[in-house]
Amino acid sequence: MWDIIAIDISGRHRIRDGYYLVCAAAALSVSADHIEKIKQVAILPRWLKGKEIKAPQLPDIVQLIEDTVAKLDYDGTLVTEKGDLYNQPLWVSESMFSGAFKYQESMAERRAIELAHHISLSARNLLLKELNIEAGQ
Amino acid sequence: MEKLSQVRHPDRKYNLGRGKVEELAEFVQIRGAEIVIFYNRLSTTQIHNISEICGCRVIDRFQLILEIFAKRATTHRSKLQVELAKLKYELPRARATVSLLKKEEKAGFMGLGGYEDSYEQDLKKRISRIEKELKSAEIDDEALRVYRRKQGLSLISLAGYTNAGKSTLFNTLVKENAITMDMPFTTLVPMTRALDLGGRKALLTDTVGFIEELPHWLVDAFKSTLDGIFLSDIILLVVDVSENPELVRQKLDTCHDTLWDRIGGVPIITVLNKIDLISSEALEALLDKIGHLAPNYVFVSAKEGTWLPELKDEIRQHLPEWESCTLSLPNSSEGMSVLSWLYEEGIVHKVDYGERILVDYEARTEIIYRAKAFEMELAE
Known part of the structure; x- marks a missing residue:
């Protein structure tokens, strides 16, 4: 079994005031083809506000991931989809994180990312609604 | 054969930059090449533009895959599947193809008119006819699967990257003479035979291999074939361990990518094949690299027929419980x-x-x- 932290970020499209990103990090133990245990989940929303702000940049994404992972009590290799880091080569992404990092490979890692995706998307939808953030495109 | 690569972002007109295309044309002339194969996906216009400059046929890797498939397709069903894949590949390019043909005043396009629409409509009609025919084959397959399960037969599939040795392992396990060759996509038509597992009866199916970035239209076209893998009771994921460890990792990554969302909880046994071609030290190093991608792994040499009892034991452990x-x-x-x-x-x-x-x-x-x-x- 391997300890991983599956990461997903929702909200990369612009809404009226900027970008409302929600990052979900799930600490899990996985085998090659199954998630064996879900140990903890952390969620962190972040506003990138302002008309001058274009799309979130790679350092913004890396910082958001690092801050979300810092909320977890467990260690593990960070795993994301390649697209989440703008398809950067692995050596570029690896060098930007303080801990071990890799892109998803095995079935279990892909399933874990799917889990993190559902968490970040649902959390963002809920926050948009509860905080009355208008999603004016 | 020459190889050419470019680091910068793809060019809209040629995929490569203009300078690189001219370099390519020089290679073609020096070597007298008849065909240029691109790894990247090319648009119809890019193919047209590059072939104008190079003066020879230009295809991308997807067209190459389709051509290999077309050569290997022998049964009516596999021919239909290949045709469906070709049509699905062609559909989004239909309008551009007709526009380019009209520009060059090819025979059959005598004047202005709505050829783009009619050609696209023809493709859509043919796609729908083939899909209907394949759908009925799919229903037959499903009925057969239900019947076989009712008879207490477990369904086991051989899956894996193309040219991993699936057919060789199939032949060794069921003592069959399926065609095996050291080339990709030898098997396009699934073959099923009975497998005796010490009293438990099972059916083993040899299937078409996977390939990196397997395009979705190809998966769709071969759905009825690939369902044989996705809906089985156990999947034997065959891996050629004699290759470079990084390549083995990449190929396993591709297999996981193809399987992960389609197989539900079906157990996977990773069959590390061709161990007769690798030293024990190299095997250990390989396992360090691919362990996280190899669930329930067992070693075999399909060609030599070694370690097969261990493989059968592992299969028995994962059969539905009696x-x-x-x-x-x-x-x-x-x-x-x-x-x-x-x-x-x-x-x-x-x-x-x-x-x-x-x-x-x-x-x-x-x-x-x-x-x-x-x-x-x-x-x-």
Whole structure:
């Protein structure tokens, strides 16, 4: 079994005031083809506000991931989809994180990312609604 | 053969930059090449523009895959699947293709008109006809799968990257003579044979191999074939370990990518094939690299036929569970006929012939129920 932290970020499209990103990090133990245990989940929303702000940049994404992972009590290799880091080569992404990092490979890692995706998307939808953030495109 | 690569972002007109295309044209001229194959996906206009400059045929890797498939397709169904894949590949390019043909005043396009629409419509009609035909084959397959499961047969599929040695392993396991070659996509038509697993009967299916970035239209076109893998009871994921470890990792990554969202909870056994071609130190180093991508791994050499009992043991452990019971039958002709039926349907571990016949028996639940009903019937 391997300890991983599956990461997903929702909200990369612009809404009226900027970008409302929600990052979900799930600490899990996985085998090659199954998630064996879900140990903890952390969620962190972040506003990138302002008309001058274009799309979130790679350092913004890396910082958001690092801050979300810092909320977890467990260690593990960070795993994301390649697209989440703008398809950067692995050596570029690896060098930007303080801990071990890799892109998803095995079935279990892909399933874990799917889990993190559902968490970040649902959390963002809920926050948009509860905080009355208008999603004016 | 020459190889050319470019680091910068793809160019809209040529995919490569203009300078690189001219360099490519020089290579073509020096080598007298008849065809240029691009790894990247090319648009119709890019293919047209590059072939204008190079003066030879230009295809991308997807067209290459389709051409290999077309060559290997032998049955009516596989031919339909290849045609469907070709049409699905062509559909989004239909308008551009017609526009380019019209520009060059090719025969059949005599003047202005709505050719773009009609050509696209023709493609759509043909796609829908083929899909309908394949759908009926899919329904037949599903009915067959249900029937086989009812008969207590477990369905096992060989999956893996193309040219991993699936057909060789298939031949060795079921003592068959399926065609094997050291080239990709030798198997396009799935082949199923019975496999004896020490009393448990199973059906082993050899299937089409995977390839990196398997395009979705290809998966769609070969759905009825690939369903054989996705809907089986156990998947044997065959890996060629004699290759470079990084390549093995990439190929396993591709297999996981193809399988992960389609197989549900089906157990996977990773068959590390061709171990006769690798030293034990190299194998250890390889396992360090690919361990996280190799669930329930076993080593085999399909060609040499070694380690097969270990593979069969591993398969047995993952078969759907059977129930065990002890039956008491009268020592009469009726009792013997039930015993004979028990032998056919499950595993008889022990028989004691006395005043009554005592049988230690293992079979799937439905058979156990029926056996107990016979036992009660004969006791009355």
